[in-house]
Amino acid sequence: MRQIGTLQTQTQADRFTAFLVTQDISAVAEPDTDWWTIWVRDEDQVAVARDALDEFRRNPDDARYHGVVREASAVLQAQAKRRDLARKNVIPVGGGRWQQSGLRATPLTAAVIALCVVLFVLSGFGRNDRSAAMRSLGFCDARHAQRADWDPSRTQDRLIDIRRGQWWRLVTPIFLHADVLHLLFNMIMFHIFARAIEMRQGAARLGVLMLLIALPSNAAQGLAPATWGTLSGGPFFLGMSGVVYGLMGYLWMKTVYHPGSGLFVNAGTVVFLLGWMTIGFTGVLGDSLQMANLAHGGGLLAGMIWGYVSSPRT
Incomplete structure (x- = not known):
């Protein structure tokens, strides 16, 4: 001075x-x-x-x-x-949730990751369509494809199990994964985004947000026609990536419209995930990598909407 x-x-x-x-x-x-x-x-x-x-x-x-x-x-x-x-908006390093173990600080995030890993093992590492996990938690039971009277292009056939009262199938495909890389990538990104939200807003808010993202994301992928090229839908999809994109979209809107919330996503992460989604939309990888593009886009849009509408207007 x-x-x-x-x-x-x-x-x-x-x-x-x-x-x-x-x-x-x-x-x-x-x-x-x-x-x-x-x-x-x-x-x-x-x-x-x-x-x-x-x-x-x-x-x-x-x-x-x-x-x-x-x-x-x-x-x-x-x-x-x-x-x-x-x-x-600062969680002290010496106390509060940061002082707790990862499981105690973010129990829902940890539980979801553990559930995905367990189901991955029970599904034969994503390869056994006849496993109880795949048959019970997919958008519809894969065994229907073996029936001569079942047509996956018909909406009523895709919804055959859901129409029988198995409503959980609108959400549970997010817990299934096709291979190790699929599981690893989704769990890493889910942990980053979900933990940030749960640390700041709690497990209940994260759980509701996951449902609000998973429902439109899965519906978009599960009900869209199979004739839309890279935007084709179908009942046999799985993975947390739609929710991952939704959580990223939610954090993105909070970063822009509600910086005081303490929620933030790095611009580089946004660019990377949007770039990866664009690769899926363009189809440049051909059949070498099957991507649920509508689940990604639907999840992203849902997350952005909830992030925006839950931010204060200035």
Whole structure:
């Protein structure tokens, strides 16, 4: 902190330091024997503050100094609110959920990952369509494909099990995975996004958000016609990627429209996942990699919508 000069009265000192605050220069006035000493906190702003002091001394009653005390008070209050908000949005490293183990801090995230791993093993590492996991949790039972009277192009046939009351199938395909890389990629990304949301908003909010994303994501992929090229749908799909895209979209909207929420996603992550989705839409990889593009797009759109509508309007 550097001294830049003195003023004769407290009124002048208060008015001038208030003026500096309105110019985004942090300053204080301290009483001395016969005057008030002006101090500036930032070394880089000393020269500007001294020039401002010279101008003030020449005409302390200039109109631009009228009302600066009230204006400076508003500026300081706004700064204090921002600091308080920042403190609320920081989870202390030495306490709170960060101090807990990963399982205790984010139980739903951990439980979902564990469930996906267990089901992956029970499904023969994603290869056994006849396993109980695949038959019971897919959009529809794969054994229907062996029936001569079952046509996957007909909506009523795709919904055959759901129409029988097995409503969980609208959600449960997200817990199934086709191979190790499929599982590994989805679980890594899910852990990053879900843990951030659960740490900030809790398990209940994360669970509801997953449902709100999984339903339209799975419906889009499961019910779309099979004649739409790279956007074709079908009942035999699986994976958490639609939810992953939805959680990313939710965090993206929070980053843009509600930065005070404490939720954030890196721009590089957004670009990477959008680029990967674009590759799927273009079909440049051909049949070498089957991607549930409508699940990705539907999940992303759902997550973005919920992230936007749950953010405060300014």
